[in-house]
Amino acid sequence: MISTVALLLCGPAALLGTAVLAGAFSRRASATRLVYGAALAISAALLVIVADHLMGNPGEVSAVTLPLGLPWTGARFRLDGLSAFFLIVVNLGGAVTSLYGVGYGQHESAPHRVLPFYPAFLAGMNLVVLANDAFAFLLSWEFMSLASWALVMAHHRDEANRRAAYIYLVMASFGTLALLLAFGLLAGPAGTYAFDAMRTVQPGPLAAGAVLALMLLGAGSKAGLVPLHAWLPLAHPAAPSHVSALMSGIMTKVAIYGFVRVVFDLLGAPAWWSGVAVLLIGGVTAVLGILHALMEKDLKRLLAYSTIENIGVIFASLGLALAFKANAMPSAAALAFTAALFHVLNHSFFKSLLFFGAGAVLSATGERDMERLGGLIHRLPVTSFVFLVGCVSISALPPFNGFASEWLAFQAILQSPDLPQWGLKVIVPAVGGMLALAAALAAACFVKAFGITFLGRARSAVVEQAHEVDRFSLAAMAVLAVLCLLAGLLPGFVIDGLSTVTLPLIGDRMPVQTAQPWLSIVPIAESRSSYNGLLVFVFITISASLAAFFIHRFASHALRRGLAWGCGFDDAAPAAQYTAVSFAQPIRRVFGGFAFRARETVEMPAPGTLDPARIKVDIHDVAWETFYQPIAGAIDFATERLNYLQFLTIRRYLTLVFLYLVILLLVLALWP
Amino acid sequence: MNGLTFDIAHLLAGSLVLVSFMMLYQDRLFALINVFALHAVVLALSVAWQAYIQDAHHLYITAAIALVFKAIVIPVGLHRIIQRLGIHRDIETAVGIGPTMLAGIGLVTLSMVLMLRVTPEADPLAREDLAFALSIILLGLLVMVTRRNAVSQVVGFMSLENGLVLAATGAKGMPLVVEISVAFSILIAFIVIGVFLFRIRERFDSVDVGALDDYRGERQ
Numbered sequence: 001m002i003s004t005v006a007l008l009l010c011g012p013a014a015l016l017g018t019a020v021l022a023g024a025f026s027r028r029a030s031a032t033r034l035v036y037g038a039a040l041a042i043s044a045a046l047l048v049i050v051a052d053h054l055m056g057n058p059g060e061v062s063a064v065t066l067p068l069g070l071p072w073t074g075a076r077f078r079l080d081g082l083s084a085f086f087l088i089v090v091n092l093g094g095a096v097t098s099l100y101g102v103g104y105g106q107h108e109s110a111p112h113r114v115l116p117f118y119p120a121f122l123a124g125m126n127l128v129v130l131a132n133d134a135f136a137f138l139l140s141w142e143f144m145s146l147a148s149w150a151l152v153m154a155h156h157r158d159e160a161n162r163r164a165a166y167i168y169l170v171m172a173s174f175g176t177l178a179l180l181l182a183f184g185l186l187a188g189p190a191g192t193y194a195f196d197a198m199r200t201v202q203p204g205p206l207a208a209g210a211v212l213a214l215m216l217l218g219a220g221s222k223a224g225l226v227p228l229h230a231w232l233p234l235a236h237p238a239a240p241s242h243v244s245a246l247m248s249g250i251m252t253k254v255a256i257y258g259f260v261r262v263v264f265d266l267l268g269a270p271a272w273w274s275g276v277a278v279l280l281i282g283g284v285t286a287v288l289g290i291l292h293a294l295m296e297k298d299l300k301r302l303l304a305y306s307t308i309e310n311i312g313v314i315f316a317s318l319g320l321a322l323a324f325k326a327n328a329m330p331s332a333a334a335l336a337f338t339a340a341l342f343h344v345l346n347h348s349f350f351k352s353l354l355f356f357g358a359g360a361v362l363s364a365t366g367e368r369d370m371e372r373l374g375g376l377i378h379r380l381p382v383t384s385f386v387f388l389v390g391c392v393s394i395s396a397l398p399p400f401n402g403f404a405s406e407w408l409a410f411q412a413i414l415q416s417p418d419l420p421q422w423g424l425k426v427i428v429p430a431v432g433g434m435l436a437l438a439a440a441l442a443a444a445c446f447v448k449a450f451g452i453t454f455l456g457r458a459r460s461a462v463v464e465q466a467h468e469v470d471r472f473s474l475a476a477m478a479v480l481a482v483l484c485l486l487a488g489l490l491p492g493f494v495i496d497g498l499s500t501v502t503l504p505l506i507g508d509r510m511p512v513q514t515a516q517p518w519l520s521i522v523p524i525a526e527s528r529s530s531y532n533g534l535l536v537f538v539f540i541t542i543s544a545s546l547a548a549f550f551i552h553r554f555a556s557h558a559l560r561r562g563l564a565w566g567c568g569f570d571d572a573a574p575a576a577q578y579t580a581v582s583f584a585q586p587i588r589r590v591f592g593g594f595a596f597r598a599r600e601t602v603e604m605p606a607p608g609t610l611d612p613a614r615i616k617v618d619i620h621d622v623a624w625e626t627f628y629q630p631i632a633g634a635i636d637f638a639t640e641r642l643n644y645l646q647f648l649t650i651r652r653y654l655t656l657v658f659l660y661l662v663i664l665l666l667v668l669a670l671w672p
Numbered sequence: 673m674n675g676l677t678f679d680i681a682h683l684l685a686g687s688l689v690l691v692s693f694m695m696l697y698q699d700r701l702f703a704l705i706n707v708f709a710l711h712a713v714v715l716a717l718s719v720a721w722q723a724y725i726q727d728a729h730h731l732y733i734t735a736a737i738a739l740v741f742k743a744i745v746i747p748v749g750l751h752r753i754i755q756r757l758g759i760h761r762d763i764e765t766a767v768g769i770g771p772t773m774l775a776g777i778g779l780v781t782l783s784m785v786l787m788l789r790v791t792p793e794a795d796p797l798a799r800e801d802l803a804f805a806l807s808i809i810l811l812g813l814l815v816m817v818t819r820r821n822a823v824s825q826v827v828g829f830m831s832l833e834n835g836l837v838l839a840a841t842g843a844k845g846m847p848l849v850v851e852i853s854v855a856f857s858i859l860i861a862f863i864v865i866g867v868f869l870f871r872i873r874e875r876f877d878s879v880d881v882g883a884l885d886d887y888r889g890e891r892q
Contacts, residue, residue, distance in 0.1 A: 651766065654825075655817045662782065662810070669786040 004053045004062040005079040008087070008130060011046040015039065015123035023116035032105040035115045039122060040098035043091040046126065050087045053079065058500040063196075069135055076194055078132035081500035082265065085341060086129045086257040089348050092483075093250040094122045096476050100356050101242045103472030107363045113154040114240055121147035121246065125254050134183035134193040138176060141258070145172040145222070148251060151243045152235045164234035171221050171231040178218030179258070182211045186266055195266060202268040212274050215262050216281065222255035224308045225315060226285040227623035232308060233292070237300035237368070241359025244300060248307040249352035253344050256314060263322070264337075264505045272421050275323025279427060282319050283434035286312030288623075290441040291595050294448065294587050295619055297370045297580035299358045302449055303351065306394065309438055310347045314340050316431055317409045321506065323424050324415070330508030332415040335523050338498045338510050339408035345494065346401040346487060350393040353480035354449075357387035360473055361453060364466040370452045370580040372460040379466040382474050384454040389481040391446040393488070396439050399537035401487035404521070406439060407531055408495075411523045441587065448583045457574045489533045492521050581617070588617070596620055677725045681797055684718035685804040688838060689780060692811040695831060696776050697769060701759065701823055705750045708827045712742030715834045722841045731841055738837065742830065746862055750823060753866060759821070767818040779810040801842025808835030822872065826865050833858050 022035045053060070063078040079087075101118070108114055124144030131137035149172065153165045185207050186198045203211065221228035236248045263270070263278075289308030296302040317340035324333035358368070360383045367373055377384040393400035396407075413435070416428035458464055468474070487494055492513030499509035513521045520532040592598030597620040605611035648656070691711045698704040716739040723731030787803035794802075812832025816825045 651817065651820065654813075658813045658817050661813070662779070665782055665786055669782060669789065 003064055004049065004060075005077050005130065006064045007049055008046060008079060008126075009064070009066070009077055011042050011049075011091075012123035012126045012130075014042050015119040015126070018042070019116050019118075019120040019123065022119060026112035026115040031115055032108065032111050033102055035119065036098045036101035036105055039119050040095055040102070042119075043095035043098060043122065046087065046091045047095060050084050050091070054084055054497070054500070058084070059503070063132060069139065073133070073135060073193065075136040075139075076132035076196075077127075077130045077136065078195070079130065081504055082257070082260060083129045085498065085501050086253065086344075087126065089253050089345055090122075090125045090129060090250055093246065093348050093352055094125075096352060096479055097242050097246050097250075099479070100245070100359070100473050100476035103470035103474075103476075104240070104242050104356075104359055104363060106470070108240060110154060113156075114151060114243070117147045117150040117154075118243065121151060121243070124148075125250060128254050129257055132195045134187065134195070134198075137195075137258070138180060138183065141179065142172075142176050144251065144254065145176065148235075148239070148243070148247055151239045151247075154240060154243075155238070158238075160234075161238040164231070164238040168231045168235040171228065175218045175221035175228075178214045178221070182214035182218060182262065185211050185214070186262070195261075198266045205271060208267055208271065209274070211267055212263060212277065215259050216277070219255045219259035219262075220281070220315075223252045223259070223311045223315075224285075224289075225281055225311065226288045226308065227627045229285070229289070229308045230621070230624050230628055233296075233301050233304040236304040236307065237298065241300070241355055241362055244304070244359070245352040245355035248304055248355060249348045252307060252311055253348055256311070256318075256340075256344055259315075260318065260505070263318075264325075270322045270326045272323055272326040272424065275319045275321075275326060276423060276427055278319030278322055279316055279431045280319075282312045282314070282316030283431035283438075284312070285309070285315060286438035287434050287441070288312075288595060290438045290445055291587070291591050292621075294441060294445045294584045295592075295596065297452075298368050299361065299370055299373075299449065299453060300355070300368050302370075302445065303354050303358060306354075306442065306445060307347075307351055309442060310343065310351070310394075312438065313406065313409065313435060314343050314347070316435055317343065317412065319431075320409075320412050320416075320428065323419060323428070324412075325506060327419055327421075327424075329415070329418065330506055331510070331524070332412060332418070334502045334506045334508045334510050335408065335415070336412035337502050337506050338495055339405055339412055341498050341501060342408060342491070342494055343402075343405035346393070346405045346484070349480050349483050349487065350390045350400075350402060353386060353390040353477055353484065354394065356473065356477045356480070357383055357390060360469040360477070361466075363469055363473075365462045367460070367462055370449070373453045373458075373463060374456045374574065374577065375454070375458040375463055376466060377454040379463065380454075380468050382468060383477065384450075386474075386477040386481040387454065388450055389484055391450045393484040395443040395446045397443070398531075399485070399488045399533040399540065401484050401491070404488050404491040404494075404531070404533060406435075408491075408523060409435065411529055414529075415524075444587065448580060452578065452580045452583065456577045459574045459577070489537055490519060491531075491533060492516060492519055495521060588619075592619070595622065597622060677721075678797055681718070681721055681725065682800055684714060684721055685801055685838060685842075688714050688718060688834070689804050689807050689811070692808050692815075692831060693773065693776055695815055695827070696772050696811065696818075699769065701754050701821065702751070704824055704827055705747050705754070708750075708831060709743045709747040711831055711834055712738055712747075715837060716743060718838060719841045734837065734841065738834075741858075742834070746830065749862070749866065750827070753869060754823060757869070759823070766820045772814065772818050776811055776814055779814060780807040783807045783810055798842050802839055805835045805839030805842065808832070808838060811835075822865070822869055826862065826869075829861070830858065 018035060018038045022031060025031050026035075053062075058081065061078065061080045063076065065074045065076045068075040105111065105114070121144060124140055124147050127140035128137060128144055131140050149165055149169050152161065152168055155161050156165070183193065186201075186203065187193050188201060188203070188207075190197075192198065192201075216225065217228065221231075224232040232248075236244050239247060263274075286309050289305050289310075289312055293302045293305035293309065296305060317336050321333045321336035321340060324330070324336055360380065361373065361376060362368055364380055364383075365373065365376075389400070393402040396402040398404075410432065413428055413432035416425060416432075419425055419428065495510055495513045502509045510523060516522055516530075518532060519534045520530050522530040588596070588598055589600075597618075599618045601616045601618075603614045603616060605613055688711065691707060691714055694707045695704060695711065698707055716735045719731055719735040719738060723729065723735060783806035784803050787806055788799060791799050791802060809832050812828050812830075812835060815828030815831060817828075819825055819828060
């Protein structure tokens, strides 16, 4: 009987085979449908295998060592609760994205630049989640990075895309370097690169701190933690939309998998301050991410920045779980950890959905700039409805799934008074405040995203000719919208399913939720808090239906037509509507000073001229200017100096070699 | 091992270091090549003595190779090159003799300290041999670094190789094949460098390697 993990490894192998075939035949007209169809079938098959495994014996661990890679070590792969959960995230996302790609890929101008790398990217993500030694993990991780880099470069004639891809490549190499060092520290002097061996060793506090910092750098740069996020809003939107969905919705989750795998599984017992670091970074990331999103007028960049916010929420929950775990509060730790993983699942749903929506808008109108859209609800009724579902979910409004996971996170934050350290007692509520702020700003952000894009009146002529997208894209978006609603209505099933992950990693689980009456969820005790998504849903449905019924039944049917109040402007041109920038202006005025060094200047026309007055807004990316530019400058400076070494005489080169040799010998002679 | 054999081996290896110092001191090319020939002769003696005390007959062949090629063929060849190039009057040290000698003393001290420290459990003869060999290698490098003329850089390189041979014969059991291949590679290097010297000369009217830098089309 072939083991489950070996069966699962056939999936990435099949995907890689598809990638090779796609490389050979990508110029055929039918290639797009075939490649995405194959990816869909393989992802669905993987999903079925994992589901079967979880139905049968969820706690079972299945491992295999393949004679691949480095001689004498081989490549180890393993399936446990954590990897099974992330396999579901990856392959559910992969399957829906492939379904979307069947339709969306038809609009691709250069399919031969996308088709070979798309299955390879999926294979890379699957392999990262399955890897069970540092070598296989890093190789798969780098493979995933490079495949996604190639997809970012798909439209390489655009200068901005090339720059985005370059920055992505630099950041990805930097992240892998950090991971390499982290695994080196974990392996210790014995050099055991198998995860099973790392699990048994408890590193010293200094090494554990260094590994945590390196994981925050390595996995954090891939996930988009501030200040390592700079590449993300450039690279995610540059790829074709379904790939953006994969990168934003799924690849960031693979990065979180890497972080969880190392910090919760391999690193042993955490120290309480490690929770503080992760919490603070998570909170700051959430707030800054969503503030940046609010300032955006490019729909896909807005979504990418919002990804940063959600990553912040997830990391804050993970930090909370670390803090509780360090203080031997397993039930609270399980609650925070479940909240983080639940949000991972939810974010993969609604972020993919929103990117699909943005892709649909892009293929219908050719525009990503919200200032040139508007009124699309008349042209794309189905797309706008599912996009609205995504917006409501990501804004954490009940009864959708975003609310359920964020509510759990806040329930975990409310456990903080029981923590013994004063530092945590103070910081956790502060981070809770930041998350609450981020949640509120996220709602504002998606009111803007939906309102400016789909409501109001058309701001450009292209909108007038927009047509609803093909049925594959619509089906993919509808599936995700239904999943968003289901996960919001039935969170108990998800929470119970996550117990297979929390039990081995935290040592405890949340109380069984499916046993609660009426599908309620009760994270700690009924006296403290409970939530019933179904009840909220039924209440909203009934009250809305009743309101509609009463309005239609009892309101006056007399028809009056009149001008809408134009806020004092007589000219009712589309340009007089709210714009993306003007909608965000109040928030920019409140937060812009410290978050963006924003400055508004009003240029008044000279007296007597008829020019319009102009308002100009300067927004700076503080992280970019504070961290990246000095580093880039230092590298430039150093290379400028080292360039001198290119032009020495032969004798000088000999002298350099000689001196170096002598110095090495001296070190050897003087070493104690 | 009785005291006399050890002392003679020590004496020969030590004189090889001394001859290396003599090479550092020479500022005329002919004198440098003569000292190099002496260096090779002492090396041949040393290797022959090692062959005798280790009872390793193939080392006699190594000694013969050193004597024929390094003490006769190569010095004669270099003499002719210098005569044909007409550079026998050049004074060509880039660094003064005094500082070079001081640096040489420092290098010998360094290699003694290092080798005696890292090989405490080895055979005493091999230890001494390795320490001397490292000194000779470093001094050969020093010759290459402190000379401006390509010919004397070749000589420095050859004396460096002598150090390698000394190290190899001191450590027992190096097969003859390795020594022959090393010797031939040195010979080929000598031929190649000789050919290049004439080419450089034809092109630049000098074998001062500084002249090459002027012609690279870049700044010096």
